[in-house]
């Protein structure tokens with residue numbers, strides 16, 4: 071149902087022309103009213119530009135849904151979700167992202183599959199109004215046994231929306247066993263990070279596993295539930311998996327048992343302190359993974375965040391064996407790829423090591439970025455090898 075019409079400035083119209091789905095508050099000349107929902111959008115001459123999700127309280131006022139005036143109903147959502155899901159092919163895992171919001175032209179909608187279940191997120195006020203149609207669309211496209219809405223993501227605050235977790239259809243269990251390239255782990259749809267697991271690192275886990283030295287020593291810092299550690303444990307002789315959360319480590323140990331893996335040492339520690347200690351003790355590792363939480367939550371904290379990334383990367387570089395590999399990444403949206411690569415170069419210079427760039431990494435292919443919409447990219451990483 072259309073709840074009104076918005077008129078946008080020439081600058082606003084130009085954004086859509088250039089393929090960016092967002093129009094900000096300052097480029098809306100006439101607001102459609104106070105109700106969020108799906109609206110018609112025209113330019114100042116009254117020319118129809120498309121239909122959008124309208125968020126009356128957010129700086130991002132309009133998100134382009136469709137350039138046509140055909141109704142955006144349950145059938146429309148079903149077709150779009152189905153098209154996004156069918157772009158995903160050859161994924162070697164039972165949990166994967168079927169819809170990556172703006173990255174799939176379905177702004178503010180995330181749909182993740184965990185086997186027969188779906189965990190979705192409705193991240194804008196306009197979308198929230200279409201909840202019934204979206205849920206019907208997910209059912210039509212993916213035929214799940216249950217749909218859980220993890221609507222507890224902080225970004226909903228900018229939209230004036232409540233944070234909650236609701237079952238929208240069927241039933242969804244507390245834990246789901248996921249299989250990923252021969253490794254099994256438990257995801258927690260109701261309470262785990264994001265929609266229950268970090269699906270975006272799936273391809274990077276496989277990449278690091280391929281570069282892990284057989285019979286060597288591996289270190290997985292910021293391990294959470296051990297998802298990298300589990301993949302490293304097969305080739306490596308020993309994996310030290312580190313997190314400051316004892317609860318996260320306990321889940322990691324459960325995951326290891328599930329796979330019959332017994333060569334992971336779970337260590338509760340602050341990664342910064344531990345790296346300093348390992349360096350002082352002259353310990354060496356053949357494979358190191360650095361997957362920290364977002365250090366830069368806002369633009370203002372960027373310099374401090376970059377200093378933090380540099381510190382852990384520098385120390386990790388120093389404790390790599392010759393020919394050892396380091397997988398390092400940042401999921402801070404405010405740390406651009408350029409800033410990240412410059413930080414690595416800086417750390418490499420100070421480390422005195424020569425580090426080869428083996429691969430430039432991002433989020434897995436089921437979390438696509440749009441080239442002309444930089445906001446769709448947040449995860450950047452690199453695989454480095456110390457060659458002297």
Ligand code: SAH
Pocket residue numbers: 268271292293294295296297298312313314315318339340341342361362363
């Ligand atoms: N590598 C994980 C995801 C990491 S999430 C995966 O692929 O699934 C970030 C983790 O870092 C959280 O579990 C958090 O408890 C931990 N953490 C945050 N700050 C830390 C610190 N200073 N030292 C050790 N662990 C930390």
